[in-house]
Amino acid sequence: MTTVPASAATAAAPGFLEKHHFLLRRLHSLTGIVPIGVFLVAHLVTNSSLAWGKFGLRGEHAELGLQGGGAYYFQKEVAWINNEVPHLLLIEITLWAAIAFHSIFGVYYALQGKNNIARYSYQGNKRYALQRISGYFGILFIFYHIATLRWGWSFLVPGGTAWDHKFAVSTLATALRGGESFTAAGVAVSIFYFLGISLLVFHFANGIWTAAITWGLTISRQAQERWGYVCAALGAGLMLAAWSALIGALAISPADARKSEELFNKGKGAAIVAPAGPNTAPNIR
């Protein structure tokens, strides 16, 4: 349709990256929102139940208290994901592939820029720099997180705990503490988690702000400012969910967590053993 400029015709044939520049750039932007961003929201909201889960039980197992109730509710959610969600492995592989794509291209794109906050310390420029720093850090964190808690690379966990979805809270707590109680290495892992989740929530909130400009949704300065408030509110909410999840996981002792898990697993086991008979299992909501 359009004529090729003479200068382009004489240039060397463009490579794959150059030829599909637009598509790759937009895929990089899109994968950050769907599926990664959507998963992040679901993941953090689920995990925050470690802190508020007791209230989700609506009076059931009140004897477990705030922390034990949170552990019970979280274990219930993990069991639901592992037992009820169809095509779980396919969902996981899609997520891993999207994260790998977003990470590899993200690093490649980020390396083309050269931050200059020392000279131009505008707030937007600081967010530009932090977006890239949080990206780099986030890759390390997500890799460690998935490798240790999903792929079972327990040699990377202080104390060597392998995560088990039937004992979701106690194995998470021991992995974060570095054992039954806090060790120096465990504290380091916990701080790494705090930084990782905080930076990734920022990365997502700031990412959807810039994505709206990239895709041309917010054009006027006022629209960008308005959408900025929405993104900030979403980021603050997610930050709250992320921090409460971490606090919930760090506050409960592995022994207490095991009590909640055993109570849940026993109830579920009874329900599975006698599905046709009268329901003798504790009422699992």
Added chain:
Amino acid sequence: MSTHTPVDPAAIARMANRKTAKAGRTVIFRIKRCDGPGKPSYWQDFKVQVPKNANVISCLQQIALSPVTTGGQPSTPVVWESGCLEEVCGSCTMVINGSVRQSCSCLIDDYAPSEGDTLTLEPMSKFPVVRDLWVDRARLFNNLKRVKAWVPIDGTYASGSGPKESPEDQETRYVLSTCMSCGCCLEACPQFNVEADESKWNTDFIGAHAISQARLFNMHETGKRLAAERLEALSGAGGVSDCGNAQNCVKVCPKRIPLTESIAAMGRAVVFHKVKQFFNR
């Protein structure tokens, strides 16, 4: 709807210095010098007796009259480029106290109001230095060519009068048309960096100025004829997608052009262009 960006609060704070600045005070000009393309840079300090309302250019002229460093060493006049001396040509752009701006509109009273204050002058860092504060902005103009930042009226016969422009479009276009190709937006941009290899100029990030000019000419009733070609250039390598949204460009633009709005508008136009292309071609 106002599309203008607010004035930098730091600039307003600096203006307050005008009231206290005393005529005849000594200001030290710390200048990053370079004897020619590819030669190493070095710093030299010069003392200047600054009259009221002096600007950087008039002080550089004073230095040229007797180029002796603060250490008493005879030197050469500092070279700079300038044209209009009223902030509309863009040629005297340099980095002053670490921030890019035009030197002609830079009053010493704002920056160095007290006896013995120092003002730092550097050439722009994103372009090759010709000499001292004079840089070669050829890449900036090359990038305007990439988006065909002009109205196509050349031909072998008279094409008659053009279509009418709407006042609304004119209003939006006016501020875009005030771009003087000074290079401030490129100097402050973390995505636009030094490129010595000219063969990469057409695939490296094009810069806010060119994106905004593409918007200007795509809105022009006759300029629209090249709209698809401009969008094609902006969708390719180094195009609008390579913007990192640091938004320094809009902060440093001396003409207060809403560059980030132009970037978003062209981002949207490029999406429509590519989707259309996907189904039509």
